Amino acid sequence: MTAAPAFAAIQAARARIAGSVRCTPILRSDFLDEELGAQLYFKCENLQVTGAFKARGAFNAVLNLPQALAARGVVTHSSGNHGAALALAARSRGIAAYVVAPRTTPASKQQNMLRYGAKLQLCEPTLAARQAAAERIIADTGATLIHPFDNADVMAGQGTVALELLEQVPQLDAIVCPIGGGGLISGTAVAAHGIDPRIRILGAEPLGADDAQRSKNAGAITPVMQPHSLADGLLATLAPSTFEVIRSQVHAVGTVTEEDIVAGMRRVWEELKIIIEASSAVPLAALLNGALPIAGQRVGIVLTGGNVDLQRLPWKQD
Amino acid sequence: MTAAPAFAAIQAARARIAGSVRCTPILRSDFLDEELGAQLYFKCENLQVTGAFKARGAFNAVLNLPQALAARGVVTHSSGNHGAALALAARSRGIAAYVVAPRTTPASKQQNMLRYGAKLQLCEPTLAARQAAAERIIADTGATLIHPFDNADVMAGQGTVALELLEQVPQLDAIVCPIGGGGLISGTAVAAHGIDPRIRILGAEPLGADDAQRSKNAGAITPVMQPHSLADGLLATLAPSTFEVIRSQVHAVGTVTEEDIVAGMRRVWEELKIIIEASSAVPLAALLNGALPIAGQRVGIVLTGGNVDLQRLPWKQD
Numbered sequence: 001m002t003a004a005p006a007f008a009a010i011q012a013a014r015a016r017i018a019g020s021v022r023c024t025p026i027l028r029s030d031f032l033d034e035e036l037g038a039q040l041y042f043k044c045e046n047l048q049v050t051g052a053f054k055a056r057g058a059f060n061a062v063l064n065l066p067q068a069l070a071a072r073g074v075v076t077h078s079s080g081n082h083g084a085a086l087a088l089a090a091r092s093r094g095i096a097a098y099v100v101a102p103r104t105t106p107a108s109k110q111q112n113m114l115r116y117g118a119k120l121q122l123c124e125p126t127l128a129a130r131q132a133a134a135e136r137i138i139a140d141t142g143a144t145l146i147h148p149f150d151n152a153d154v155m156a157g158q159g160t161v162a163l164e165l166l167e168q169v170p171q172l173d174a175i176v177c178p179i180g181g182g183g184l185i186s187g188t189a190v191a192a193h194g195i196d197p198r199i200r201i202l203g204a205e206p207l208g209a210d211d212a213q214r215s216k217n218a219g220a221i222t223p224v225m226q227p228h229s230l231a232d233g234l235l236a237t238l239a240p241s242t243f244e245v246i247r248s249q250v251h252a253v254g255t256v257t258e259e260d261i262v263a264g265m266r267r268v269w270e271e272l273k274i275i276i277e278a279s280s281a282v283p284l285a286a287l288l289n290g291a292l293p294i295a296g297q298r299v300g301i302v303l304t305g306g307n308v309d310l311q312r313l314p315w316k317q318d
Numbered sequence: 319m320t321a322a323p324a325f326a327a328i329q330a331a332r333a334r335i336a337g338s339v340r341c342t343p344i345l346r347s348d349f350l351d352e353e354l355g356a357q358l359y360f361k362c363e364n365l366q367v368t369g370a371f372k373a374r375g376a377f378n379a380v381l382n383l384p385q386a387l388a389a390r391g392v393v394t395h396s397s398g399n400h401g402a403a404l405a406l407a408a409r410s411r412g413i414a415a416y417v418v419a420p421r422t423t424p425a426s427k428q429q430n431m432l433r434y435g436a437k438l439q440l441c442e443p444t445l446a447a448r449q450a451a452a453e454r455i456i457a458d459t460g461a462t463l464i465h466p467f468d469n470a471d472v473m474a475g476q477g478t479v480a481l482e483l484l485e486q487v488p489q490l491d492a493i494v495c496p497i498g499g500g501g502l503i504s505g506t507a508v509a510a511h512g513i514d515p516r517i518r519i520l521g522a523e524p525l526g527a528d529d530a531q532r533s534k535n536a537g538a539i540t541p542v543m544q545p546h547s548l549a550d551g552l553l554a555t556l557a558p559s560t561f562e563v564i565r566s567q568v569h570a571v572g573t574v575t576e577e578d579i580v581a582g583m584r585r586v587w588e589e590l591k592i593i594i595e596a597s598s599a600v601p602l603a604a605l606l607n608g609a610l611p612i613a614g615q616r617v618g619i620v621l622t623g624g625n626v627d628l629q630r631l632p633w634k635q636d
Contacts, residue, residue, distance in 0.1 A: 030367075047343075047590070269593055272365075273369050274593060307591075310584060310587055310633070312635065312636050317630065318627075318629045318630050
């Protein structure tokens with residue numbers, strides 16, 4: 001069973017991926033600071049290679065594979081940012097990356113994975129079909145499954161965001177992350193508390209996929225049966241490995257409506273002049289709607305990705 | 319008559335504005351590098367305060383005013399990025415910024431200037447009306463006119479982009495800037511050649527506002543009678559001060575169609591995950607359409623601004 005990474009594993013991940021990923025910039029907005037009565041530091045992982053923080057975990061997992069295993073390739077069933085990140089990491093090591101995706105995956109996402117070199121295999125749009133297809137690839141090729149979050153190397157890689165952030169902005173009071181499967185926030189919590197145990201770790205998720213808040217309240221993983229949100233990167237259910245960290249090291253989880261997400265996304269585009277996807281807007285949305293009070297604090301906000309279909313924006317054109 | 323700034327004036331400008339503006343990040347794209355067979359370094363002035371490089375020139379001019387003059391305020395007739403930048407610079411010094419703008423100025427641009435504290439005065443949409451309104455304000459208040467480009471302090475401020483860029487990326491072969499009134503490219507040429515006289519300075523402008531190319535070819539300022547382009551920051555005509563630098567220190571000027579501009583803008587949004595306005599896309603568009611050959615070179619591209627009406631994008635939604 002997967003366990004969350006130790007702080008030392010996150011430090012090792014940082015050294016391992018240093019030549020492969022970017023140290024992303026921090027941006028600020030006087031207008032947003034004024035509105036929230038806080039100091040906000042936006043960590044721009046939308047400017048990361050492949051357009052998302054997922055490159056960190058994927059590179060750490062791929063670069064940490066022993067050569068004999070790596071030679072047979074890697075496989076995943078994430079058709080989103082993890083799929084593209086895994087493809088790039090695999091290509092950098094000269095190995096195959098198999099990505100199983102439902103045949104309903106939008107053409108723009110399929111093309112994006114293909115241009116990073118993924119070997120794409122389409123299947124019926126059910127969880128069972130995806131798992132069966134991945135298992136067949138593993139049986140045929142000996143490829144290693146790199147799960148998008150329930151994997152200690154992936155979590156450790158995602159934790160490197162917080163190591164960088166806390167060097168760029170020392171003495172934060174809190175860090176806010178979106179929660180999907182929980183890989184980012186669990187890596188973040190371990191990394192941040194390894195540096196300063198007083199830092200508050202805050203999670204944010206869509207109301208339509210609020211399994212982290214329900215699970216924390218119930219004290220046990222409590223899936224949402226039909227999760228739905230514009231924030232399509234946040235629909236996964238927690239794994240035991242990520243829930244354990246969320247249970248013990250995440251201080252609060254706030255939820256946001258779909259309208260909150262669109263408003264938060266648009267505010268970031270307008271104020272910071274950067275493109276973030278809906279999933280990335282969830283933390284700011286949870287500050288703006290009051291779900292996570294941070295007045296008077298210095299707060300880091302992880303903007304997780306910028307992969308948006310520019311012909312399908314969630315607001316109207318005049 | 320205004321003269322172009324000396325290199326030392328640009329260095330002085332940098333020290334003067336250091337506490338007021340941001341050192342903006344450099345972004346890169348493997349896909350664009352591959353497509354153009356070059357190494358591109360995007361200098362992200364869209365991430366500058368007020369969303370445009372104009373903050374540099376405006377702060378330098380405002381901070382360099384003697385106190386007795388400054389106390390009476392500043393005035394300009396630019397309703398775009400210079401207007402907002404001047405308002406912020408003036409507010410930081412506690413003085414008034416009067417901005418004269420045609421009453422046809424889009425509400426979003428008016429609101430943007432107002433939120434930076436501009437005293438907005440609307441007039442009829444003619445050049446004569448704008449000049450008359452500005453002169454009346456000067457007569458009434460004693461405010462100092464800060465022209466958006468025909469001003470040595472403004473040009474010196476804009477030149478600080480190149481000082482920073484060449485520290486962030488030493489040994490560039492070329493720097494590409496858009497040309498409107500020519501303030502940015504003339505500051506850039508003086509700054510870059512003060513560091514390395516071999517750097518090629520390249521200009522790019524819309525075909526519908528190609529007065530820089532015409533003027534360079536003719537050896538004298540040659541205005542375009544009815545300039546028109548989506549790149550609404552590039553419609554101004556060169557001043558003698560900026561033309562003198564463009565004539566002597568700019569190596570080539572390339573032009574782009576409106577379709578080139580939209581395509582370039584969208585490529586930057588997609589590949590770099592940042593928001594740039596149409597005017598900012600003109601340099602990359604002039605590389606992509608072949609007007610400015612740069613194969614095999616290390617090239618800095620100044621992305622000038624990111625102030626876009628997100629409800630009026632120049633491409634269709636599905």
